[in-house]
């Protein structure tokens with residue numbers, strides 16, 4: 001046992017609690033990683049001596065700013081903008097922007113912290129960061145969204161750059177928002193710096209497969225987990241929460257791989273369609289009309305809508321939580337286990353509570369944490385940066401093949417690291433240790449900074 005290393009980790013966690021009061025999601029994300037690291041300190045005394053973990057837990061820079069804007073009626077609104085530049089040991093800060101009323105510093109920090117290890121797992125040269133605003137885009141006109149994005153970028157631009165910090169989308173930020181943000185960045189800096197943002201439109205520097213990448217990647221990761229157990233998606237029932245970017249493309253790839261996604265959701269409730277979710281209709285409702293998920297059930301005879309409630313009540317073989325943090329708690333995990341669910345693969349960031357992860361462990365459910373399973377999005381963002389830097393444009397087939405290969409590598413790295421560190425099959429430990437080791441090595445090499 002590593003009693004001394006466990007005590008070190010506890011001391012580090014206590015200090016994180018003390019320095020970041022009230023930031024519960026950040027605490028949760030740090031706790032989850034630290035729980036895997038005593039075994040690393042036991043092998044790498046230099047990381048204890050140089051306080052490598054403590055340094056990684058402290059963001060390199062945190063930016064908080066005012067975002068004033070006017071709605072279509074002329075009313076003035078003030079939102080708060082954030083960018084946490086967490087760690088640049090492996091490359092420029094990289095991570096999305098989230099526009100959602102729940103956004104606060106603790107949420108941005110949890111996401112930025114996760115991003116460090118996720119980006120490390122991809123094997124690409126990208127550091128970790130995250131940002132966003134408590135702005136609520138729901139029900140806003142295109143003109144309002146544009147004015148907000150322009151105001152947001154008017155402050156943020158000074159902190160960005162293709163070699164400094166490269167944001168992308170997240171909840172509430174898709175190609176439309178990235179377009180407005182890019183336009184304002186270009187206008188202020190007088191530079192067509194394609195590599196400063198990823199998730200761009202195809203006609204102006206975007207990369208094929210970036211929109212699909214997180215959802216496809218999560219499905220590829222699930223396929224690897226099935227493969228290790230001599231199984232496949234064939235004939236499997238899949239439940240996928242959310243109906244945004246990640247969920248839509250996870251559904252698409254699950255269907256292509258032979259599974260059937262029978263349910264999806266938004267914050268108003270969930271739909272069940274035993275025939276399998278009709279993807280074209282879902283895209284029409286959510287991406288084109290930007291309507292509520294209920295509209296899907298209104299248009300499909302085989303579908304039912306359940307207002308509120310838990311989508312995890314729907315029996316399935318594989319669950320892909322792909323909406324938001326802490327959406328799947330211990331009770332929901334118990335229901336999944338009782339209904340025979342055998343795999344939980346996180347499309348979203350930290351959608352399972354610690355209680356839920358405990359239930360998965362006890363029930364023998366194979367579990368993949370988001371920092372491994374949803375890394376396909378940021379990996380493909382790095383491929384977009386690569387294409388921007390070389391003024392190149394890859395085909396869909398080439399990009400998708402790269403994504404599949406990256407997801408296979410991430411899975412194998414997590415799987416092998418778990419075995420190497422005495423926890424075979426534990427992808428949580430495997431992801432945390434493999435991600436940490438890559439970052440820590442670079443942090444250590446750069447000296448005390």
Ligand code: NDP
Nearest residue numbers: 170171172214242243244245246266267323324348349377
């Ligand atoms: P979108 O904004 O495209 O979609 C989010 C979906 O989740 C919507 O259906 C939304 O419903 C639902 N949702 C959001 N918040 C809540 C909530 N509090 N309760 C219930 N449902 C909610 O976001 P993405 O698909 O891009 O992101 C989903 C998750 O995946 C997030 O955790 C994100 O951090 C993570 N992720 C995204 C990546 C990407 O490339 N986009 C990369 C890696 C991770 P409603 O519209 O009603 O709010």
